[in-house]
Amino acid sequence: MWYDIRWKTLKLAQRLHARFSKLDLEENFSFARHTSVGCGGTAEVAAAPADMEEAAALLHYLRTERIAHCLLGAGCNVLARDGHFEGVAVRFFRLRTLFCDGETLYAGAGVSGGALLAYCTQAGFGGFEPFAGIPTSVGGAVAMNAGIAGHHFGDRVLRVIGAEKGLLRSFSPADCTFGEKCSLFLEGVAVLGAYFSGYRSAPDAILRSICAYRAGRSSLPKGRSMGCTFVNPGRCSAGELIERCGLKGRRIGGAHVSCRHANFIINQNGTAADVDALIRLVRDEVARKTGIYLREEIRRLP
Numbered sequence: 001m002w003y004d005i006r007w008k009t010l011k012l013a014q015r016l017h018a019r020f021s022k023l024d025l026e027e028n029f030s031f032a033r034h035t036s037v038g039c040g041g042t043a044e045v046a047a048a049p050a051d052m053e054e055a056a057a058l059l060h061y062l063r064t065e066r067i068a069h070c071l072l073g074a075g076c077n078v079l080a081r082d083g084h085f086e087g088v089a090v091r092f093f094r095l096r097t098l099f100c101d102g103e104t105l106y107a108g109a110g111v112s113g114g115a116l117l118a119y120c121t122q123a124g125f126g127g128f129e130p131f132a133g134i135p136t137s138v139g140g141a142v143a144m145n146a147g148i149a150g151h152h153f154g155d156r157v158l159r160v161i162g163a164e165k166g167l168l169r170s171f172s173p174a175d176c177t178f179g180e181k182c183s184l185f186l187e188g189v190a191v192l193g194a195y196f197s198g199y200r201s202a203p204d205a206i207l208r209s210i211c212a213y214r215a216g217r218s219s220l221p222k223g224r225s226m227g228c229t230f231v232n233p234g235r236c237s238a239g240e241l242i243e244r245c246g247l248k249g250r251r252i253g254g255a256h257v258s259c260r261h262a263n264f265i266i267n268q269n270g271t272a273a274d275v276d277a278l279i280r281l282v283r284d285e286v287a288r289k290t291g292i293y294l295r296e297e298i299r300r301l302p
Contacts, residue, residue, distance in 0.1 A: 012067070012088070013045050020058055022050040024061060029089050031080035031301065034072065036135060036263075038224040039272045040080030043089040043302070046072075050094055052108075052161060052168055052192045055243055059190055060166030062088060062193035071190055073140035077226050079279075080301040082272045087302060093138050095192060100125045106156065108193045109139025117210055126201030129157055133217040135227065142194050143185035144297075145178045154178030156196040163190045181231045181297050195243065221258040223266040229279060230263055230294040239263035242282055245289045250255035250280040 013025050025047055031040030062069045066085030068295035071079065095108035105125055107116055114137045120128050130151035131141070140146070157178070160171040162185065170272050177184045182283040185191050230238040242248070242262035250257045254270020255278045265278055279296065287293045 008014035011291065016045065016058075016088070018046055019061065020047075020049070020054055023058070024048040024050070024056055024094060030087070031072075032084075033074075035075035035078055035080060035226075036224060037079060037267050037275065039082070039267055039270060039275060040083060040301070041083040041084040041272070044087060045081040046091055048087040048091040050093050052095060055090075055092065055095065055192055056163035056166055056168050059090065059163050061113045063092070069300065072301065073109070073143075074135060074137040076135040076140070076145065077297065078299045078301050079226060079272055079275055085302045089302070090190075092137070092190075092192070095139075099194065099200070103198055105198055106193060107138040107196065108289060109191050111160045112140045112142065113137070118215055120198070121203050121206045121210065122159075124201055124203050124206070125198045126206055126209075127196070130208060130213055132213040138194060139191040141199070142176075142191045143183055144181055144299075145183050146181070152178070153196075154183065156198065158195040158197050160185070160191055160195075163192045168192070183252075186299070219260070221260040221264045221266060223258075225258070225264045225266050226275075226298045228263045228297050229265050230283070231297045233292050233294060236292065237263075241286050241290055241292060241294070244286050245282075247282055249284060250278065250281065252281065256263070257282065 016023055025045055027045055029043040029046035032038055032138055049058050053160050067091055072089050072091050092109040094109040097108040098111050099106055100123050111135055117128060117132055130148055134146055136146050141153045142160060145152050148152055157173050160176055162169055162171055231268045234240050248262045249259050253274030254264055254268045255274040258264040258266050265275055267275055281293050
C-alpha cells in the first residue's frame with residue numbers, strides 16, 4: 001500500500017514539474033502541519049505557483065485533466081479530512097506582491113495579514129487596522145470576506161484578480177457578491193490578488209489603532225483552532241447560542257468546545273474526525289434546542 005501511494009505521488013509530481021517548471025512542489029504534503037487546527041491527513045502533492053499566470057494555467061490544467069485538487073491559503077479556518085488525499089493542494093504563498101499608489105493598495109493572495117499590516121504601517125496607508133490579529137492571507141480574507149462587525153475585507157475591495165478557465169479575470173465588487181463570511185470565490189474561482197481602497201494616515205496613528213484592535217482580540221481562546229466555527233445567525237451570537245445550550249467544554253476525543261468562547265473548537269492532539277463529530281453535535285444540539293441552524297464559517301478540505 002505504501003509503495004503504491006509513493007509511486008502515484010512521484011508520477012503526479014513528475015507530470016506537474018514537466019508542464020510547470022517554476023512550480024514549488026512538496027510531496028506527501030501534511031495538512032496537520034499547515035493548518036491552524038493541527039489535524040488532517042496528507043495530499044499526494046502541494047503545488048505553489050510562482051506567479052498569477054502560472055496559477056491560472058495550473059488550475060485550468062488540473063480541472064481539464066480531472067486531477068483532484070483543493071485550494072489552501074494560510075490554513076487558518078479550514079478542516080482537512082483524515083487519511084490520504086489523492087490529489088493536489090494548490091497553495092498561493094509565493095504570490096506576495098505588495099504596493100500602494102496614492103489611496104490604492106495592491107496585495108497578492110499570498111500576503112499574510114501580519115505582512116499587510118506591517119506594510120500599511122510603514123507606508124502610512126490606513127484602513128486595514130480593524131483586521132489586526134485575524135490570522136489569514138489576503139486570498140483567504142477576500143474569499144471569506146473576513147473581518148469583524150462593521151469592517152470586512154469586501155468593504156475595501158476595488159477589484160479582485162482571479163483565475164477562471166485558465167485566464168486572469170478582473171472582478172468588480174458587484175461581481176464578487178460579498179456576503180456575511182462568503183463571496184463568489186468560495187464557488188471555485190481562485191483569488192490571486194486584489195486592489196483595495198484606503199487613505200493616507202500617520203504611521204504612529206495606524207500603529208496605535210492596530211494595538212487597540214489586537215487588544216480587543218486578546219481575550220479569544222488560545223490553542224489550536226479554526227477561529228470561529230459558525231457564522232453568527234443574524235444579530236445573534238453563535239457563541240452565545242452554543243453556551244446557552246450548555247455545550248461549553250463538551251468534548252469528543254481530542255477536540256473540545258472552548259470554555260472561554262463557545263464558538264471556538266480547540267484541538268488537543270485530536271483527529272479531523274473528532275473535530276467534525278463535535279461540530280455536528282453542536283450544530284444539531286443548537287438546532288434542536290433553539291430552532292436555529294448554524295452555518296459553518298470554516299471550509300472543508302479537500
